[in-house]
Amino acid sequence: MYLFYAPDLNTADCFLNEEESRHCIKVLRLQKEDVIEVIDGKGNFYHAKITAPDPKKTRFVVLQTQQEFGKRNHYLHIAVAPTKNIERLEWFIEKATEIGIDEITPILCQRSERKIINHERLNKVITPAVKQSLKAYHPQLNPLTNLSSLLKDQTQAQKWIAHCNDGEKVSIKEVLIPQKKYLVLIGPEGDFSPPEINTALENGFQTITLGNSRLRTETAALEACFEVNFLNRL
Amino acid sequence: MYLFYAPDLNTADCFLNEEESRHCIKVLRLQKEDVIEVIDGKGNFYHAKITAPDPKKTRFVVLQTQQEFGKRNHYLHIAVAPTKNIERLEWFIEKATEIGIDEITPILCQRSERKIINHERLNKVITPAVKQSLKAYHPQLNPLTNLSSLLKDQTQAQKWIAHCNDGEKVSIKEVLIPQKKYLVLIGPEGDFSPPEINTALENGFQTITLGNSRLRTETAALEACFEVNFLNRL
Known part of the structure; x- marks a missing residue:
């Protein structure tokens, strides 16, 4: 083919x-x-x-x-701080496209080490992965966006934030309602700052745990992508 | 730290x-x-x-x-054909180590395009990932092994093979018994050959599906790793 x-x-x-x-x-x-x-x-x-x-x-x-070839039963948006080594973000974008994602937003956080991205280059990672995995839907890659604008997201999605600070955490498995919209925030290597976390919680985000391992940024993002897809698979 | x-x-x-x-x-x-x-x-x-x-x-x-710091409640062995582009296998090894794996065997199959690996170089990927993810257990990387010897595996593991041919397939979710040993076979870019698949089935392997996407070799291996860890998480 x-x-x-x-x-x-x-x-x-x-x-x-x-x-x-x-x-x-x-x-x-x-x-x-x-x-x-x-x-x-x-x-x-x-x-x-x-x-x-x-x-x-x-x-x-x-x-x-x-029409609607391979249409998925949910909508997944992952917002992730670009990694210092941009290849790690590229790898996430490729793998998330293969596994299943609708929207990716690179975010600028207080502790972001990388403050610029080459949007065109990142976008070029998606198309081969779409073709490789036989998908008719091309995920949307948004421009680099300030975290603050996403914290006020009002899309009626289930909204989750993954961070390493203490406090109550739930697993996606416990709280996911199938066939909905989801928004997941994944922070930079130095994690989200406490004010960022507080603002997220005030705006209806739940703190999630992605298991017991300490995961790199791009692995955490992919773990969230995997979990949401897995839990929505019939 | x-x-x-x-x-x-x-x-x-x-x-x-x-x-x-x-x-x-x-x-x-x-x-x-x-x-x-x-x-x-x-x-x-x-x-x-x-x-x-x-x-x-x-x-x-x-x-x-x-002692037994972060000991996992199961044993996961993934045998995977090395990818043509060896960086893809390296990514798998790094990510599987972060997420959780006990044993990795690069396998030589009838349709393998890559027939040699640098074992020492691949092994060097593991240690930083072990440290990064705060693990006290170092996964074992076996030498390149003929698939045939693994097909006769008698370790009492639950044994699964992922291939793209037709036939009855189960999802890991349906058949996984928690807290056991598992062996998963992932083939090369050109897939396992029909005789390889037949021998696997004759030796008690079950054919698994890893979802509806057509996944690259290293993505399929990582998806299996995710699923086994996720289903064993309490």
Whole structure:
């Protein structure tokens, strides 16, 4: 199966962008009449046929469409402080995409060591993972955002914060209501500050534990992603 | 907290090896009388004090010992085909160590693309992850092993194989008996061959599903690791 990503697909005039066209024609050497599969990142999975191979703009026609392909029964948003070593965040983004996530927000916290990210580069990690894991939905990667704006989130999600301070903690297993929206906050290497934690609790976040191990930022984020997906699996 | 690893510790004559001594003295600049924590990888967690700082062989005395520190209630052995890109296997080893694993065996399968590994290099991934996640047990990394010898495993573990072929599959959630031994087989990029799968089934392995996503080798192995730990968490 040859799977391509066409995020702005208009079914009346279908073509692959330059990057996907080059891969299709120069690397895979596909030709006119060859069958391909195309996803638009918005839930559509197209069975299609190449009509005009071109390494800059390959045209195709859709033979069959599956809507809401592999639609998940919940909505997971993880907000995570970018790691000092950005490869660790990239790894999280790749793995979360494979396992299942809808929205990722890199957050800027009081103790963040990394205060800038290359959004385009991080976003480029997602597409191959979407294709690899045969997903028709492309997770949304938000720009670097101040934690404070997320603390006031009013999306009616179940809202959780993971930190290493003392205090009452619940496991996701105990509190998750299946098939809902969830927002999870994961702090930087130096953890959330006490004022950040207090503001979160005042705004309806619950403190969660992710088990007994002391986990790195990106591992904690992935553990939360895994738990939410696992608990929503029927 | 300054945590060091001393795998062959004899409490009558305690010292750090050259690598750990250098880190202790040259990097952290610890001195005589400074307090350190030491793990031996076999479950002992020592509270200790430096008696003779030396960048080649730092001596210390044990003040207090906790045995079976963080002992887990089950035994997880994952056998996984090394990935073509070895960094992916290294990531798995690091993350599995943080989350919780006892034994890792790189396996050689009929369709393995990578037929050699650098055991020492892979083993070097484990120790920092053990220290990072505050574990007193050091997972065992076995040499590259022919799959056939594992297929005849008789350790009384619950034995599972993950493959992409058709056929009846169970989820770990449905079949896991808590607090047991588990052996999970994860194949190479090209999957296990039908004869390998048949031999596994004949030898008491059950085929498991790890969800609806098509996962990369290292993600599948980590998903299995997550699930077994999660289901054994009280």
